[in-house]
Amino acid sequence: MRRRGRTSGSLALRGMVAAALGAAPVGCDAATGSILDRDELVVAVKADQPGLGLKTGSGGFEGFEVDVARYIADYLGKRVSFVATTSEGREDKLRDGTADLVIATYSISPPRKEQVTFAGPYYVARQDILVRRGTTAIRDVRDLAGRRLCQASGSISTSRIVEARGIAAVLVPAKTYGECVELLRRGEVEAVSTGDLILAGYAARDRDAFTILNAPFTEERYGVALPLGDVAGCEEINRALTAMYQSGAVKTMLQRRFGASGLDLTRFVPQFEGCE
Template sequence: MRAFRNAVIVIVAVLLVGVALAVYRAGGGEGSASILGKKSLRIGVKSDQPRLGLRMWDGSFEGFDVDVATYVAGRLGVARGDLTFIGLTSNEREQALRDGTVDMVFATYSITPERKEKVTFGGPYYVAHQDILVRAGDRSIENVSDLRGKRLCQAAGSNSWRRVTEERKVAAELVRASNYSECVTALKEDRMDAVSTDDLILAGFAASNGSGTTMVKAPFTNEKYGVGLRKGDMAGCQAVNRYLTEMYQNGTAKTLLTEWFGSVDFAVGTSVPEFEGCT
């Protein structure tokens, strides 16, 4: 009888722990699905994109996306020392949000209808435009139509190649790569002819010392960089949008864009982007 009572006590204790954990997660603790009220935040950024999200030799991250994330986190009440930046590739972003590896994503994360089915987006915090990167001196590609028959990078997890081959119906020869830094390396080594993605990304690569590449400067899409949040975090999304608006109105956005891209032969936009709305 005593053994039976002890077993019941153990079962009840396990159930109570499970209930307590569920309540904790629903109510704004460190396991909460919302970013609001957290004392620390894990933020997903790119690790291989110069001037946007780049991992440094000491393991720290720097770039425009990193600084925007730091600003928003600060307005949410989380200090710089309580932020953990985690490098993500394009095809890791949704899963990292779903499984709680990160709380937010600032990683040149273009808002698309397909992604909005899986992620709640704040912003956009910047509107980029898809362009083309080629080797310096290459005059054979002047616009998206010229990519027909050319070797074009297909970066894993990115939709940029679809804008060319599916939306514009340009029959480029796709060459797979794991990320855009690999694309640019292959471009410089003449293993592909062009890299096409957001101009802010391409500008960072083109401005790198000894890149040997140049932007065509023939934009053909709008790419709205969103702040990725776990699906359903409406309150967090609304707070993010307030702080992004503030960031543009008080001149912080212009300061950051000038700091990272002012020396690049590339015109950045400094007006407040039109927000998508939290869904």
């Protein structure tokens, strides 16, 4: 793997020129600069999503999104550390400087692009439905009408069902998808719906308890979130993600984390959003 430690040289020169002109460095926020200026990247990931982002007993983190973060940091020649985030706390982690990047099943959407800059997507998931094993009454998204559906705080997945499709599911709130799955286990909700990678992690962990319907009905374009305006950092991360796919590294990552779930995994390079 190539390492790209572009933290000085041309970037420093650009910053000096911008400062001399009384302006912020090109493609950066005046207060925070670019993530390329950091020696270490602090990445916010989920702590309760098996296969994607999970806090271990030793206090570390593991999962596909942790693997992606490590690949990006290695490509850029940076050290990396991790902090936990929930869906509703992702923007705040960037605003208050707790994290330099957020890689936490963060679906790219126009409203969110007004708050953060997205690199990627690093994976295009498809929204699907998780039910208790043996369930036959729910076969696709239309069968969610009148059913108790968990709504994780800060997620937009349920709005794609209720608002975009006009399906009158009964929404039951929870803080995280981990809580949603526990509600499903106890029978307090009848379904959980979000990106299939999230569901695959839980299905692989508890294959005797849950089933993915494999009835996808929309896409979830997971992006790497940076502070708003960091175009230079975004472009370098897109180069890292391209290398991750072209080298075959992503295939190994996905197989390791989700191979046991039976999910049809996407292994082609996603079409990037663009950093401007």
